[in-house]
Amino acid sequence: MKLFKHKTISKNYALKAALYRRIAKSMNDNYDFSLHSLEELYHKETFGKGPSFNDIKYYNGYAYGKWLRDQQVSDMISDVKGGYFCKHEFLNNAIQRIHNTSILKDVVVSQLFPFDSGVYQYIKSKYLLDAPLFNAKYILWISMESR
Numbered sequence: 701m702k703l704f705k706h707k708t709i710s711k712n713y714a715l716k717a718a719l720y721r722r723i724a725k726s727m728n729d730n731y732d733f734s735l736h737s738l739e740e741l742y743h744k745e746t747f748g749k750g751p752s753f754n755d756i757k758y759y760n761g762y763a764y765g766k767w768l769r770d771q772q773v774s775d776m777i778s779d780v781k782g783g784y785f786c787k788h789e790f791l792n793n794a795i796q797r798i799h800n801t802s803i804l805k806d807v808v809v810s811q812l813f814p815f816d817s818g819v820y821q822y823i824k825s826k827y828l829l830d831a832p833l834f835n836a837k838y839i840l841w842i843s844m845e846s847r
Contacts, residue, residue, distance in 0.1 A: 720765030731761030
């Protein structure tokens with residue numbers, strides 16, 4: 701990341717902005733990523749000043765990246781809560797650990813066994829295991845074997 705110094709924008713916000721830019725550029729490169737766009741989003745998020753977020757996300761690259769990131773985070777949280785992914789799958793490299801650790805630390809998995817109850821009963825009776833001891837990959841292998 702380039703050295704960033706600005707009189708009002710903090711280093712932490714600049715780190716978020718770099719993520720927003722990376723996400724938005726990977727989807728569409730036709731947005732404005734100027735310093736003015738960064739300041740516009742910063743003032744909107746911090747002070748609530750400026751045009752509405754829904755208006756600026758169509759031309760401001762940072763706002764579009766933030767919108768994409770919000771979608772990604774909500775999908776990630778619902779998938780972890782549903783038991784379809786483990787938290788560590790979203791923490792594979794340094795960039796993911798920087799941006800995802802604080803989000804995932806408060807997520808509680810509410811469903812330990814996302815498969816149907818018939819497969820669950822079959823595995824429980826055959827292997828005499830309790831649900832918290834299951835390994836997701838092992839369960840998937842057993843459920844595929846049982847069909």
